[in-house]
Amino acid sequence: MKRYILLGLMAVALAVETQCFASPQNNGFSPQNVEVEGKVNDTKVQVGKPFTLDLSLKVPYGWFVEWNDFAIDTLSEQIDIIKRGNVERTADADSNVIVKQQLTLMTFDTGRIQLPAVGLTYAQSFDDPMRLQAFTEPIDLYATTMVVDTLQPYKPIVEPIAAPIQMKEVFPWLLAVLLLALAVFGVWYWRKHRKTKVDAEGNIIRGPVIPPYDKAVGDLKRLREEKMWQSGKVKEYFSSLTDIAREYIEGQFGVNAVEMTTDDILNEIKPLHFKKETYDKLKDTMEIADLVKFAKYSATTFESDTALTSMTEFVNESYAYYQEQQAKQAAENEANKVKEEVKDV
Numbered sequence: 001m002k003r004y005i006l007l008g009l010m011a012v013a014l015a016v017e018t019q020c021f022a023s024p025q026n027n028g029f030s031p032q033n034v035e036v037e038g039k040v041n042d043t044k045v046q047v048g049k050p051f052t053l054d055l056s057l058k059v060p061y062g063w064f065v066e067w068n069d070f071a072i073d074t075l076s077e078q079i080d081i082i083k084r085g086n087v088e089r090t091a092d093a094d095s096n097v098i099v100k101q102q103l104t105l106m107t108f109d110t111g112r113i114q115l116p117a118v119g120l121t122y123a124q125s126f127d128d129p130m131r132l133q134a135f136t137e138p139i140d141l142y143a144t145t146m147v148v149d150t151l152q153p154y155k156p157i158v159e160p161i162a163a164p165i166q167m168k169e170v171f172p173w174l175l176a177v178l179l180l181a182l183a184v185f186g187v188w189y190w191r192k193h194r195k196t197k198v199d200a201e202g203n204i205i206r207g208p209v210i211p212p213y214d215k216a217v218g219d220l221k222r223l224r225e226e227k228m229w230q231s232g233k234v235k236e237y238f239s240s241l242t243d244i245a246r247e248y249i250e251g252q253f254g255v256n257a258v259e260m261t262t263d264d265i266l267n268e269i270k271p272l273h274f275k276k277e278t279y280d281k282l283k284d285t286m287e288i289a290d291l292v293k294f295a296k297y298s299a300t301t302f303e304s305d306t307a308l309t310s311m312t313e314f315v316n317e318s319y320a321y322y323q324e325q326q327a328k329q330a331a332e333n334e335a336n337k338v339k340e341e342v343k344d345v
Contacts, residue, residue, distance in 0.1 A: 033060050038118055038136030045143050047110055050082060053103045057120045057134060061095040066121040066131065070103065078113045080106050107143050115139040212251030213319045219244045220312050229304040237304065238289035241311055245282065248315055252322065262286040278317040281310040 035058040045051045059065060073081050083104035090098050099120075107113055117135040124130075210218075223244065228237035246265070249257040255268045266283055285307045291297035299307075 034058065034122065034132075034134050036120055036134035036136055038115070038139065040115065040139060040141070043139065043141050045107060045141055047108055047143050047145050048106065049146075050104050050106050053105055053115065053118075054100065055103065055118060055120065055136065056098055056100045057122065058092070058096050058098045059122050061091070061097055062125065063097065064123045064126040064128070065097070065099045066123070067099060067101070068118070068120055075103075075105065075118070076114070076116050078107055078109045079115060080108075082106050107141075110143050110145060113141050113143055115141055212248050213315065215251070216244055216248035216315045217312075220308065220315065224308055229299075234299055234304065235292055238292045238299070238307065241307060242286060242289045242293075245286065245311055245314070252319065262290055272318075272321075274318055274321055278314055278321065281314040281317075285310045285314070 035056075037054075037056045039054045039056075040051060042051070057065060057067075067087055070081055070084055075081060081103055085102035085104070088100045090100070092098060105115075115138060117138050119133040119135050121131050121133050123132060223237070223240055228234075228240070242262075246257040246260075249255050249265065249269065253269065253272060255265065257265045257268070260268065265286070266279075269279070269282075288297075288299060288303055288307060292299050
């Protein structure tokens with residue numbers, strides 16, 4: 001009984017296997033419909049000299065060819081791919097599709113080498129999940145070095161051949177020279193046509209320099225008239241206010257206030273010994289301005305209006321103090337001069 005069961009199972013398996021192998025043929029599939037070829041012009045090649053391999057795959061019309069893109073640069077350890085030709089598709093008289101490509105190869109080994117079989121993938125259609133491969137025949141090659149005729153006399157080394165200069169090499173230099181010429185011309189034109197006055201000796205006559213105090217007073221007056229903070233430009237208003245103060249302090253007292261922070265400015269003007277009330281007016285105004293500019297502080301209407309008044313009073317009071325100190329210094333210098341003259345007598 002067991003023997004009959006075993007024979008029955010073997011018969012079923014054989015029938016299934018036969019059906020699997022026969023089904024492609026029933027759909028028109030036959031390996032004889034596919035032709036693959038790999039061909040070289042000569043089996044004798046030279047080391048370091050390119051040679052070509054012509055690949056072709058012929059399949060029936062409507063079949064799909066998934067061509068090898070030869071992503072790597074070698075066919076084997078002995079053979080390198082140095083150039084890939086275009087993939088060409090043509091048809092023959094029997095409506096077969098022929099796909100071709102030429103590979104340029106090179107070897108650096110000598111003696112007998114083998115060009116390996118190359119697999120090309122195809123299927124009965126693009127949607128067919130079963131991909132098949134057809135392989136070219138391996139080709140035996142013989143690689144030799146360049147033959148040197150020792151009987152010929154030695155020839156001198158060929159000097160480097162001067163390659164013709166191309167426009168793409170010269171263009172960057174021409175562009176650089178053109179830009180330099182334009183820059184030189186621009187400087188010359190600006191200096192020639194700028195609105196300056198010179199005297200008979202060629203010296204530039206400069207316009208009157210506005211004293212720092214007068215400039216600050218004028219700028220503060222214009223800032224009040226512009227009403228910037230009333231129109232919502234609070235940050236711009238405080239920036240202009242502190243810029244006026246910095247320029248005034250730098251021009252009047254020689255402190256590099258334009259490049260300093262608020263704390264640095266306040267420390268630098270302490271030796272000037274302003275009255276505390278005068279010093280505090282500058283300090284309070286500068287600190288509120290910093291909050292508005294850097295901390296997004298919303299100054300009140302009172303603070304915005306008071307800031308301009310305080311800065312104006314600081315400019316007036318500091319300048320008056322400066323005038324007093326200058327007068328005292330002048331009086332002391334005059335007194336010392338008289339003393340020296342009396343001593344000499």
